[in-house]
Amino acid sequence: MSQTGKDRIAILGATGYGGGELLRLALQDPAVEVVFATSRNRAGTPVGKVHRNLDGVTNLAFSDPTHDQLLAECDFIFGALPHGASAEVLAPLVDAGKRVIDLSGDFRLKDPAEYKEWYGREHPRPDLLKSAVYGCPEANRAAIAGAQLVASPGCFATCINIALLPAAAEGLLSGRPGIVALTASSGAGAAVRETTHHPIRAESARAYKVLKHQHVPECVQLVRQAGSPAVEGMDFTPVSIPITRGILTIATAKLARKLSQGELNDLYELYYNREPFIKVLLDREPECQSVAATNYAEVRPRLTHSGELHAISTLDNLVKGGAGQGYQCYRIMSANQQDEAAPPLGWLGTWP
Ligand SMILES: NC(=O)c1ccc[n+]([C@@H]2O[C@H](COP(=O)([O-])OP(=O)(O)OC[C@H]3O[C@@H](n4cnc5c(N)ncnc54)[C@H](OP(=O)(O)O)[C@@H]3O)[C@@H](O)[C@H]2O)c1
Structure with missing residues (x-):
């Protein structure tokens, strides 16, 4: 937790659509400080140049932190990376004890043979599948609260x-x-x-x-x-x-x-x-x-x-089917969050 009492978070793959939605939610949350919005290719670019709804909302720029920086400076890590890449990047962070919420499909299935059948590749870290919690609050809220690794369901x-x-x-x-x-x-x-x-x-x-x-x-x-x-x-x-x-x-x-x-x-x-x-x-x-x-x-x-x-x-x-549900899981996991459904998750949308 930061000196201000906020949860410090990193969003990996923050230039993508899921990452952009995570940023939209986290930047409006008074209990959260976004420390890193990562990108392999756009480090140094202001976030608002890519996610134009956030232009003028934040001074944050994309960055490409090291493993050690992520470990030292973050309480929660969100993965918004393509499947395959996600497990490779997130597993060492889980090994080091970080609490991780993954939006990809890499940790959703318990059976590595099933992962191979449906995703067309060997799972790089089948040892983590058993303890990963499927992040469906409507079925698994208690397990999500105590989880280290949450696999947020697909859209x-x-x-x-x-x-x-x-x-x-x-x-x-x-x-x-x-x-x-x-x-x-x-x-x-x-x-x-x-x-x-x-x-x-x-x-x-x-x-x-x-x-x-x-x-x-x-x-x-x-x-x-x-x-x-x-x-x-x-x-x-x-x-x-x-x-x-x-x-x-x-x-x-x-x-x-x-x-x-x-x-x-x-x-x-x-x-x-x-x-x-x-x-x-x-x-x-x-x-x-x-x-x-x-x-x-x-x-x-x-x-x-x-x-x-x-x-x-x-x-x-992108929200209940992706970043919003991952964020809901983070709210359930964090002792720093009082209300799972507080704004901006609990905000109304638009009509039409
Ligand atoms: N779109 C949806 O509706 C939705 C809903 C639920 C779950 N998901 C899942 O959430 C994840 C992200 O989806 P998305 O729609 O946000 O994807 P996306 O728009 O394609 O963004 C993924 C980001 O990950 C980074 N990236 C790409 N390949 C990478 C690699 N090999 N290693 C590290 N970083 C890489 C890229 O950023 P840089 O090039 O800047 O590094 C890219 O902007 C996926 O696993 C997807 O299946 C998506």
Whole structure:
């Protein structure tokens, strides 16, 4: 902790979209001092030159600190790096005892063989997977509070988890739930790619990684842990659509017993009763714009005509689906933070 009593933090990969959102949140938090916003290529550049929403808000410049500087000058370290690079950079910091929140997929799966299958590479530090805590506050708040290494869930995964968790915790899920999720362009990160290029994306919708997206195994792992061990997998189709922020998920699943709509509503309302960021909607549909730029997520549970679960959920992929959720986990971990849902996480977004 700094002499001012603030938590000193570093954000690794701070030039990216996730890093920019972490900066937006941390720079508004009176309990936090951002010591390092790291970049390999932009060290010395003012933060506001890259994240123009922060121009004039901070004098901070990107930097490229050494391992020893990170150890000596920070209480918490956020990783906003691509998977693969993330584990390589963060593992030595975890070894040295730092508390780390990783936005990448590197520490989410418990089984290194599954990591190899879905991420296409050997895990560089499988020894850390067991103690890493999956940073889903709605399922793992107590473990997050005491964790040294938190693996913040993926953006799609968070939206799917929120749609399924109450039913999973009740032991109602089995087999292979079917998921379709529509997603925004910022989910692909700041680097320019053909599939995120405006003329190709702006007036189209395109399915990709059909039935093989890497977020599937972390959702399966979570719903099994939550109380539905008979879930075998998920048939997941991601679809890119021309919006900048947001995910809308439609999840359908067979239920182990017959429920009335009222019982399903009660199940979701009770499960999320004390969750500061989850809104269970019973009288309107979830939509991306009502949660844009916020840490809130919306979910509407329904029964299909044949009595299966049909849940629609939305969130902002960069906030509740990424940096905001990582920041929520940090708030849960830090003794210096009084209220998980305090501003700026608990601030309202914009409409429209
Ligand atoms: N975008 C989302 O909606 C979202 C949501 C949840 C989780 N995530 C995860 O969060 C992480 C960051 O995502 P993002 O969208 O912010 O990505 P991004 O915009 O591509 O930014 C990643 C940053 O990491 C740095 N970097 C890139 N390669 C690196 C390497 N090999 N070693 C060290 N630094 C490297 C780069 O900064 P410099 O070149 O300046 O060093 C880059 O700006 C990813 O693992 C992603 O899967 C993203």
